[in-house]
Amino acid sequence: MTITVPSSILQSAERAFPFGPPVLELESISLRFGGVQALTNISFNVLEHEVRAIIGPNGAGKSSMLNVINGIYVPQEGSITVAGERLSEMTPTHAAHLGIARTFQNIALFRGMSVLDNIMAGRILRTHATFLEVALQLPRARREETENRAVVEEIIEFLEIEHIRKTPVSRLPYGLQKRVELGRALAAEPKILLLDEPMAGMNIEEKQDMCRFILDVNDHYGTTVVLIEHDMGVVMDISDRVVVLDYGKKIGDGTPDEVRSNQDVIDAYLGVAH
Numbered sequence: 001m002t003i004t005v006p007s008s009i010l011q012s013a014e015r016a017f018p019f020g021p022p023v024l025e026l027e028s029i030s031l032r033f034g035g036v037q038a039l040t041n042i043s044f045n046v047l048e049h050e051v052r053a054i055i056g057p058n059g060a061g062k063s064s065m066l067n068v069i070n071g072i073y074v075p076q077e078g079s080i081t082v083a084g085e086r087l088s089e090m091t092p093t094h095a096a097h098l099g100i101a102r103t104f105q106n107i108a109l110f111r112g113m114s115v116l117d118n119i120m121a122g123r124i125l126r127t128h129a130t131f132l133e134v135a136l137q138l139p140r141a142r143r144e145e146t147e148n149r150a151v152v153e154e155i156i157e158f159l160e161i162e163h164i165r166k167t168p169v170s171r172l173p174y175g176l177q178k179r180v181e182l183g184r185a186l187a188a189e190p191k192i193l194l195l196d197e198p199m200a201g202m203n204i205e206e207k208q209d210m211c212r213f214i215l216d217v218n219d220h221y222g223t224t225v226v227l228i229e230h231d232m233g234v235v236m237d238i239s240d241r242v243v244v245l246d247y248g249k250k251i252g253d254g255t256p257d258e259v260r261s262n263q264d265v266i267d268a269y270l271g272v273a274h
């Protein structure tokens with residue numbers, strides 16, 4: 001199946017990383033939980049270097065979709081293709097090895113550990129030295145430690161959190177904890193970053209900061225971003241394209257302007273009966 005991409009987006013303004021071919025393709029995904037049909041026949045793609053949002057009213061299936069992408073849920077039907085590789089089944093480990101990282105709706109950090117150690121924990125997949133090599137400080141362990149430290153220090157600087165690098169995460173305000181979580185996901189040097197409501201529970205200033213960092217990540221590292229977000233202003237401001245779900249079905253897909261003027265989308269948000 002070919003999913004068309006509007007020419008307007010392909011020609012959009014100069015970017016540090018112009019859009020590439022689809023890096024993620026979801027085709028005819030259906031997911032059921034017992035009698036609950038969470039997703040029905042959903043297809044869409046995500047272009048390399050794109051910021052792609054998934055929106056929809058409560059219970060529309062957004063989190064389920066994100067969980068399908070990184071292998072937490074296995075759909076009964078449909079397929080996922082990552083960078084041209086069609087997968088019969090995705091698992092969280094496979095997703096991580098394919099360069100897919102994510103943050104969660106509820107912060108999932110090690111609360112007693114410092115900011116630095118939490119972000120270092122994100123390097124786990126990039127670390128191959130054995131316990132013995134680390135204990136004996138053998139060359140591979142020392143080399144990896146130096147590399148990991150350099151990557152993490154760059155992320156700390158990039159996210160402007162140098163001043164709290166030694167602070168235990170539990171002592172930080174919510175907005176900063178979310179930023180640390182973003183840092184930990186970035187430590188894996190992901191190709192695709194999945195963000196589950198990155199702005200939830202934030203005040204306006206924290207939201208503005210997070211928007212800026214998401215766009216900077218996309219611009220600086222070229223990371224493809226797929227995000228779920230309830231704040232419509234934020235979604236329309238930072239996304240290249242938006243896919244809209246309602247009751248587990250796709251009802252819209254396009255640029256923010258196209259989605260904004262889609263009558264099915266307007267009806268869904270106004271609660272018009274189906």
Ligand SMILES: Nc1ncnc2c1ncn2[C@@H]1O[C@H](COP(=O)(O)OP(=O)(O)OP(=O)(O)O)[C@@H](O)[C@H]1O
Pocket residue numbers: 033036037038056057058059060061062063064065
């Ligand atoms: N693990 C599960 N077991 C059973 N039903 C589930 C499970 N996860 C999701 N569902 C159901 O699937 C449907 C879609 O839920 P999902 O959480 O994906 O929606 P959502 O759009 O993310 O909602 P919200 O915006 O409220 O977070 C809902 O009816 C939900 O109750």
